[in-house]
Amino acid sequence: MSRRFTLMYIPDSGKKARRMLVSHRFLYSILAVVLLSGSLMGWVVVDYYKLQFDQQHFNQLLVENSEQRQQLKQLSRDLDGLHREMVVLSDADARMRGSIDPDNEDPANLPVAIGGAIDIRPEDMTGLQQQINSLRLAIDLRRESQEEVRDLLNDKHSLALATPTGWPTKGWLTSYFGVRPSPYTGERKMHEGLDIAANTGTLVTATADGIVVKATTESGFGKVVMIDHGYGYRTVFAHNSKILVKTGTRVKRGDKVSEVGNTGRSTGSHLHYEVRLNGVPVNPRKFL
Ligand SMILES: [Zn+2]
Structure with a gap:
């Protein structure tokens, strides 16, 4: 129920x-x-x-997605800009190298440096990463290249400092480099330097940076100074009345070395100036 x-x-x-x-x-x-x-x-x-x-x-x-897309686009544009700057930099670098030493190869001259405008889609994260990696590589290579350029410049600078330049004293040329009759014997003999006539006591200065390797008196050259400049260069100053440096003295271009005189085998107050390259006398006129 x-x-x-x-x-x-x-x-x-x-x-x-x-x-x-x-x-x-x-x-x-x-x-x-x-x-x-x-x-x-x-x-x-x-x-x-x-x-x-x-x-x-x-x-x-x-x-957020659209914002990130924008940011990625911007990032991609920035990377592109950096690539272009790298190209400009490597171009400038190459030109600098060329001006220093035309034969010197640029170690950074690799395809990465000419990356330029690679169109990557913002969503392509791998592409971005690749761009960053290649930029990093390009920067490393550029740094290496810059260091090399700096070394080249330093070498060039040192060579410039070691190369005899200008007149060693104030005077006038009385005898040139080359074969000439000896003032003593009349025999034709090689004159291995320049004779610069000047009053006794006129200052003689170094024509390049270097180290004094000889500061002594010899029968022929009289009071003589020899400076080693490196890179195979040596200069000789002979017939001085007074020597103002010692063997081992470091000199800079323009430093006082001696005073003009008439010592040794000399027929009047003058400076006999020689430039030697790897031991061989060369015409000093090229360096005046
Ligand atoms: Zn001479």
Whole structure:
């Protein structure tokens, strides 16, 4: 037997009350329907808000994505600019090398240096990484090249300092480099330097940086000074009246070395000036 409830409806005023018989099963069905639709509603509401949130999050990601795309594009443009600058730098470097020593090869003269405008898509992270790597390599090579250029310049600078330049004293040329009759014997003999006539006591100065390797008196040259300049260069100053340096003295171009005189085999106050390259006397006029 099934149990039943009696539902009563009693209005306020004197109207007739109503009653209704309801079975248990019917009541449970109603309850089930109410619960089910309730939870369904709840689920729909939750899902809706979740969707809203997701949408918001998605929009935010979209914005971020577009920003990052822009940044990557900018990065790619910057890299491109750096590449161009590297090309300009390597160009300048090459020209500098050429001016110092035309035969010198540029170690950085590799294809990376002429990378230039490589069009990479912003989403192509590998491409960007490759660009960065190749730039790094180019920079390393450029640094190496710059160091070499600096060494070349230093060498060139040292060579310039070691090369005899200018007049060693104030005077006038009375005898040139080459074969001439000896003032003593009349025999034709090689004159291995220049004779510069000047008053006794006139200062004689070094024509290049170097070290004094001889400061002594000899029968022929009289009071003589020899300076070694390196790079195979040596200069000789003979017939001095006075020597102002000692063997081992380091001299710079323009430093006082001696005073003009008439010592040794000489026929008047003058400076006999020689320039030797690897032991062989060369014409000093080329260096005046
Ligand atoms: Zn002479």
